[in-house]
Amino acid sequence: MSGLKITVVGGGIGGAAAALALTRAGCDVHVCEQVASKTEVGAGIQVSPNATRLLHRYGLADALRARAVKPRHIEVRRWDDGRILSREELGDVAEEAFGAPYYHFHRADLLSILSDALPTGRAHSGRRCVDVVQTKDGARTIFDDGSTIDSDVVVGADGIHSVVRKILFGDERPRFSGNVAYRGLAPADRLAHLRLRHNATNWMGPGGHFVHYFVSGGRFVNFVAVSEQAKWERESWNDRGEIEDAKKCFAGWHPQIHEILGAVDETFKWALFDRVPLSRWGVGRVTLLGDACHPMLPYMAQGAAQSIEDGATLAACLAGIGPSGVIEALTKYEELRRPRTAAIQLAARGNAVTFHLPDGAEQEKRDIEMSARTGLSPRRAAIFGFDAERLQIMPQS
Numbered sequence: 023m024s025g026l027k028i029t030v031v032g033g034g035i036g037g038a039a040a041a042l043a044l045t046r047a048g049c050d051v052h053v054c055e056q057v058a059s060k061t062e063v064g065a066g067i068q069v070s071p072n073a074t075r076l077l078h079r080y081g082l083a084d085a086l087r088a089r090a091v092k093p094r095h096i097e098v099r100r101w102d103d104g105r106i107l108s109r110e111e112l113g114d115v116a117e118e119a120f121g122a123p124y125y126h127f128h129r130a131d132l133l134s135i136l137s138d139a140l141p142t143g144r145a146h147s148g149r150r151c152v153d154v155v156q157t158k159d160g161a162r163t164i165f166d167d168g169s170t171i172d173s174d175v176v177v178g179a180d181g182i183h184s185v186v187r188k189i190l191f192g193d194e195r196p197r198f199s200g201n202v203a204y205r206g207l208a209p210a211d212r213l214a215h216l217r218l219r220h221n222a223t224n225w226m227g228p229g230g231h232f233v234h235y236f237v238s239g240g241r242f243v244n245f246v247a248v249s250e251q252a253k254w255e256r257e258s259w260n261d262r263g264e265i266e267d268a269k270k271c272f273a274g275w276h277p278q279i280h281e282i283l284g285a286v287d288e289t290f291k292w293a294l295f296d297r298v299p300l301s302r303w304g305v306g307r308v309t310l311l312g313d314a315c316h317p318m319l320p321y322m323a324q325g326a327a328q329s330i331e332d333g334a335t336l337a338a339c340l341a342g343i344g345p346s347g348v349i350e351a352l353t354k355y356e357e358l359r360r361p362r363t364a365a366i367q368l369a370a371r372g373n374a375v376t377f378h379l380p381d382g383a384e385q386e387k388r389d390i391e392m393s394a395r396t397g398l399s400p401r402r403a404a405i406f407g408f409d410a411e412r413l414q415i416m417p418q419s
């Protein structure tokens with residue numbers, strides 16, 4: 023038992039999963055979330071085996087299975103005629119290959135499974151961190167009500183607008199990608215006539231892509247409709263969107279996409295931001311995880327999975343360490359995590375181009391390469407097969 027006292031700032035998926043991992047490693051963990059009652063947006067999330075493997079070790083296999091949908095394939099389709107460009111096996115095949123399932127969730131379900139598993143009294147809501155200062159032998163987290171917590175380690179798991187990151191490295195805003203995403207949930211019974219399969223389906227076309235999959239035990243179809251937009255001028259980073267605007271972005275696309283959009287009651291519009299990979303994640307006894315240090319475009323479906331991996335590696339580095347070993351352990355943590363997360367951030371940026379190619383020679387080349395694929399792509403297999411509790415630097419593909 024390390025008994026290290028750790029404050030995690032931010033009770034999102036990354037912070038909650040890290041708190042579970044750190045508690046399991048014997049640390050004395052408190053999670054401080056700014057909002058009074060933390061919920062997730064009404065949307066879905068894909069969780070790959072590299073993350074579910076870890077969550078299973080935290081004792082969550084039954085809770086996850088009870089709320090998950092297990093998709094059979096990742097399917098890519100052409101935007102206009104719906105031709106299938108590639109189909110990669112998930113389902114039982116992936117579970118057997120990687121020792122853990124690929125799941126789809128409603129985000130609120132995933133977050134409540136993680137939060138409910140935290141030991142009683144360790145999750146604190148309505149506590150907004152405004153400063154973190156290094157002390158002689160620890161770090162002090164300061165909240166907006168003037169209260170403080172002293173601990174051996176502070177972990178900023180406070181998302182893309184991270185205050186902890188800003189305190190450590192200054193105010194550098196993330197980059198607007200030129201992509202916006204409409205997101206929403208359609209009741210599955212309104213779409214029964216489409217006979218949608220339990221897949222993760224990605225329609226690729228000029229200047230956009232459209233992803234859909236089932237969540238909530240199959241009761242809802244989640245969609246993410248990404249299109250290109252030159253500027254994001256609003257103050258907020260997400261906004262209530264108009265379904266008619268989403269439909270206009272996908273004018274001329276396959277009727278199935280319009281059927282899904284037509285079955286939705288409301289949609290939210292998100293500006294998609296990322297950052298170039300950071301060269302450092304921590305200073306002294308303060309470090310970062312998840313979107314606070316490696317926000318990425320969602321085109322690898324890995325942002326949350328990587329934040330879950332971060333927590334597992336951090337806990338493995340701190341397990342059995344006393345206060346005097348903290349700085350070395352945190353250095354090791356970021357050395358282990360930065361190359362992998364940077365590679366995935368950059369791959370996600372690359373997909374922003376590949377997914378949105380206009381019809382022409384490059385698109386044809388892409389489609390031929392995709393159609394030739396059998397089994398899971400090597401890149402995906404390298405991501406899914408990774409065990410974040412193993413403390414060794416892995417070469418990135």
Ligand SMILES: Cc1cc2nc3c(=O)[nH]c(=O)nc-3n(C[C@H](O)[C@H](O)[C@H](O)COP(=O)(O)OP(=O)(O)OC[C@H]3O[C@@H](n4cnc5c(N)ncnc54)[C@H](O)[C@@H]3O)c2cc1C
Pocket residue numbers: 031032033034035036037054055056057060066067068069149150151152179180181182184185203205246292311312313314320323324325326327328329
């Ligand atoms: C359209 C879209 C689709 C996506 N799909 C997937 C997917 O399929 N699979 C996947 O793995 N990832 C996906 N992602 C990425 C994923 O959602 C994020 O990477 C993940 O949620 C990040 O988790 P986090 O805990 O690091 O940050 P967040 O979820 O942002 O949580 C940060 C928390 O910190 C709190 N906080 C902020 N500031 C403070 C403060 N000062 N004091 C206290 N608390 C604070 C916030 O209230 C929040 O609760 C997607 C993202 C988008 C936009």
